[in-house]
Amino acid sequence: MALCLLSPGQGSQSPDMLARLAADPATAGTLATLAPLAGDEALRVAADPARCFANRHAQPLLCLYALAVGAALSAEGVEAALVAGYSVGELAAYGLAGALPAAAVLRAAAARAQAMDDCAPADSGMLAVRGVAIGEIEALAAAHGVDVAICNGDEHAVLAGPQCALDALATTLAAQRGAHVVSLPIGVPAHSRWLQPAVAPFAATLAALPWQRGALPVLAGVSAEPVRAPERAVETLSRQLAATIDWARVLDVAVEMGTTVFFEVGPGNALARMARERHPGLPARALADFASVAGAAAWLRRQLA
Known part of the structure; x- marks a missing residue:
């Protein structure tokens, strides 16, 4: 049995999302360690309905959430074979896969949001x-x-x-x-022609990160190809800012590569629902479906046994 972790993009956040992780013993420690790297006021911003959906805050916060949950699952003995991320979730996916340290993912998420905001047209x-x-x-x-x-x-x-x-x-x-x-509560036209000016600056940011080889493959949203090489990761991650993401194909390729279980590591469950719709014969759940990380990990261990 093989697990594919799914990391979501914007729209799945809520003002109580980090409070949940702070209250769970499995994620509280990692959250406390990583939260300052997502901004001095990350916890307060996440709890503020007026700010948690703003692009510059949402992207680092979603990556922070995914990384904390991924670390907790690993500590519980749950290991993935493949990772896929939806929009900014693809950046977090490289942290989940072991290709980037958490601090680098969070810095890049902030830079990604800034690059998009800098060139996004008004309204x-x-x-x-x-x-x-x-x-x-x-x-x-x-x-x-x-x-x-x-x-x-x-x-x-x-x-x-x-x-x-x-x-x-x-x-x-x-x-x-x-x-x-x-x-959608997203104020930029992501994955469209209007963000083409953001591609080169973000690629430069990515190229300077401390990439590690030998990590799990990550499925690129723009091509559904499994990516391991840092150079390819930089190209596909930056290109997706202004190119269509084929998420349906990503799910199909995950199954073609042997995925038998999908699990969403974000604050919502939209990706898990899409996985069930696309591949109804396979179990697909999200942390949001469980009362605790320990409960989710126990379910995953049963599925993967």
Whole structure:
């Protein structure tokens, strides 16, 4: 049996997310050690509904959460064979895989957010769409001047672009196609053409990090290829800022590589739900489904036995 850890991106955070880790003996120590590396006020910012969704705070906080949970699972004897991350979660995935130390991941997360904020146009955002064939979503997105940022499945995508264009498209999709649309609490058009100026600065940041070879493979969001080499990690991590992520393909490749269990290490369970939808025959859970890390680890050990 083989475990694939899933590290989420923005939208999964909540003001109580780090309080939960601080109250769990399995994660409290690691959280206390790592939190200062995510910013002097990381714990207070995470608990503030007005700030925890801001791009510059959200990205380091989500990486902090994933790294603390990953360390706790490892201490409980749970070891993964593969790691995948959704958007900024892919950066955290390299920490979970052992390719980057936690401090480097958190520094890079802050730099990633800054690079995106520096070039993101005002009044832009992201929109989740369900219930319409992906080909039709792509065509309507192009007609409205927005990009498909993430492909989550055959009828599920996330779009990015100017907020006015997203609002107009949301009305069309809901009224004329019966789609379920949700405006995401993300103020930058991630994984779209508008962030192309952020790619080179972030690549330079990544290239300067203390990469370690011989780690677990990480599935690149832009290509679903398993990545181990630092040079390839730098290229795919930076390119994804302005390119579509094919998350559906990432899940498929994980299964092709032998994954039999998915586990999400973030504060929500959206990735676990998507894994179950895509591969209903495989167990897929999230820490959010359990009362404690110890409970989650016990479940994982049973699945992997």
